[in-house]
Amino acid sequence: MNGSRKLYVKSFGCQMNVYDSQRMADTLAPKGYDETASIEDADLVILNTCHIREKAAEKVYSELGRVRRLKEAAAAEGRRLVVAVAGCVAQAEGAEIIRRSPAVDLVFGPQSYHRLPDLLARAERGGKAVDTEFPIDAKFDHLAVPSIAATRARGVAAYVTVQEGCDKFCTFCVVPYTRGAEMSRPVSKIVAEVERLAGAGVREVTLIGQNVNAYHGEGPDGRTWSLARLLEHVAQLSGIERLRYTTSHPCDMNDDLIAAHRDLPKVMPQLHLPVQSGSDRVLAAMNRRHTRADYLATVDRLREVCPDLALTSDFIVGFPGETEDDFAATLSLVDEVGYSGAFSFKYSPRPGTPGADMKQVEERIKSNRLARLQQAIDENQAAFNRRCLGRTLDVLFERPGRHRGQLVGRSPYLQPVQVEAPASFIGEIAEVSITEIASNSMFGVLARAPARQPAFLGAGA
Numbered sequence: 001m002n003g004s005r006k007l008y009v010k011s012f013g014c015q016m017n018v019y020d021s022q023r024m025a026d027t028l029a030p031k032g033y034d035e036t037a038s039i040e041d042a043d044l045v046i047l048n049t050c051h052i053r054e055k056a057a058e059k060v061y062s063e064l065g066r067v068r069r070l071k072e073a074a075a076a077e078g079r080r081l082v083v084a085v086a087g088c089v090a091q092a093e094g095a096e097i098i099r100r101s102p103a104v105d106l107v108f109g110p111q112s113y114h115r116l117p118d119l120l121a122r123a124e125r126g127g128k129a130v131d132t133e134f135p136i137d138a139k140f141d142h143l144a145v146p147s148i149a150a151t152r153a154r155g156v157a158a159y160v161t162v163q164e165g166c167d168k169f170c171t172f173c174v175v176p177y178t179r180g181a182e183m184s185r186p187v188s189k190i191v192a193e194v195e196r197l198a199g200a201g202v203r204e205v206t207l208i209g210q211n212v213n214a215y216h217g218e219g220p221d222g223r224t225w226s227l228a229r230l231l232e233h234v235a236q237l238s239g240i241e242r243l244r245y246t247t248s249h250p251c252d253m254n255d256d257l258i259a260a261h262r263d264l265p266k267v268m269p270q271l272h273l274p275v276q277s278g279s280d281r282v283l284a285a286m287n288r289r290h291t292r293a294d295y296l297a298t299v300d301r302l303r304e305v306c307p308d309l310a311l312t313s314d315f316i317v318g319f320p321g322e323t324e325d326d327f328a329a330t331l332s333l334v335d336e337v338g339y340s341g342a343f344s345f346k347y348s349p350r351p352g353t354p355g356a357d358m359k360q361v362e363e364r365i366k367s368n369r370l371a372r373l374q375q376a377i378d379e380n381q382a383a384f385n386r387r388c389l390g391r392t393l394d395v396l397f398e399r400p401g402r403h404r405g406q407l408v409g410r411s412p413y414l415q416p417v418q419v420e421a422p423a424s425f426i427g428e429i430a431e432v433s434i435t436e437i438a439s440n441s442m443f444g445v446l447a448r449a450p451a452r453q454p455a456f457l458g459a460g461a
């Protein structure tokens with residue numbers, strides 16, 4: 001049944017929203033909705049939103065201004081444009097969104113998207129609907145299976161949600177409120193999804209969860225499996241050549257998982273391990289449940305088994321009570337660890353979280369610290385990239401590059417690499433000599449043909 005109607009989904013925020021948006025598209029495909037990349041053609045617009053910082057949450061309202069004008073234009077042509085707000089802003093603000101933006105027809109939270117066809121039927125009859133329950137029937141039990149063509153179109157590297165929600169309650173964070181309590185999907189469901197992806201040509205899978213390393217899902221033997229056990233199992237599935245997982249909490253980085261970086265060649269030497277701050281005082285105020293020394297000890301254990309591990313992190317500057325000394329501890333931690341990259345944010349007080357009620361750091365100070373931190377991170381990243389110059393790295397080619405005849409792939413460390421290579425190499429892994437480092441990407445030449453290619457046609461080393 002092919003689409004008479006067009007769906008436009010826009011994702012904000014984390015990888016889980018990207019994953020959820022794809023699942024929404026999969027759910028609506030059998031109902032006759034085809035995805036479009038152009039919002040002007042849409043009969044249904046879904047904004048899958050993020051509530052993590054004030055700026056992220058405000059984006060949805062500016063986007064809704066544009067959508068309202070499109071809706072009016074459609075109405076003038078006698079067409080109905082249905083507007084839905086999904087994700088974490090929907091969960092946090094519920095019906096308030098419709099009060100503030102009457103063009104919105106549907107509001108539903110991250111746990112409700114499998115009920116989208118019903119909600120939509122109501123909206124198509126002209127009604128409004130809000131669904132921000134945390135239903136008992138897990139949404140994962142209702143996932144629609146996408147066609148092979150749809151999976152292929154999404155590329156050779158895919159996300160698979162294995163865990164959702166968070167029980168940690170860091171004092172700055174909305175996630176435990178918008179995503180609910182931690183839950184893990186059963187191993188059998190994850191394996192079926194990965195096998196299906198592999199069958200459609202996916203070569204790299206990133207297992208995702210708000211606290212992915214707290215994974216504790218039901219195994220086929222009826223026991224509770226850890227993330228390490230899950231990785232070991234998924235690594236045996238044919239077709240999947242690379243595994244990653246994100247985002248990990250430092251407290252859940254246990255021995256088995258660290259050992260996976262030594263024992264499982266398919267687990268890439270790369271890890272996002274957010275620390276937020278280098279100061280024990282701030283870590284305690286944030287309720288991160290570990291010290292600077294604990295974090296550094298974890299990094300040491302990881303580097304013992306995987307010396308070339310590329311580590312990335314998230315940082316928050318200007319959390320309530322952060323002094324210049326606390327901030328200096330963050331800067332020194334950055335240099336002590338030596339990151340391959342990191343995200344850094346000014347603290348944004350979020351309604352309903354403990355941090356919002358604490359005495360705030362001045363905006364001017366936050367901006368100053370952010371700039372200094374970003375400089376330190378950039379220097380770390382440049383140093384990491386420089387160490388790759390002249391090395392030969394395995395690159396998984398993902399898509400056409402900026403220029404004709406170029407492809408972009410990822411190194412094991414997740415760096416984008418631009419290489420001259422034929423389009424038929426997409427989905428293949430080849431050895432690439434790194435010849436040049438630019439600010440945001442690296443360039444290389446083919447050193448050896450992809451393992452699955454019969455002949456080596458490329459130029460280079």
Ligand code: SAH
Pocket residue numbers: 052053172173174175210211247248249274276314315316345346347348349350
């Ligand atoms: N589950 C992940 C992070 C989820 S949010 C973890 O535990 O690390 C992604 C990042 O957004 C966080 O790591 C944090 O650095 C940042 N963040 C979360 N809440 C924030 C806030 N209120 N203000 C600024 N940054 C925030």
Ligand code: SF4
Pocket residue numbers: 166167168169170173174175176210211249
């Ligand atoms: Fe938010 Fe902390 Fe949970 Fe991460 S661990 S999602 S930062 S509450």
Ligand code: F3S
Pocket residue numbers: 012013014015016017049050051052087088174175178179210
């Ligand atoms: Fe944002 Fe929700 Fe993800 S708040 S970061 S979309 S879990």
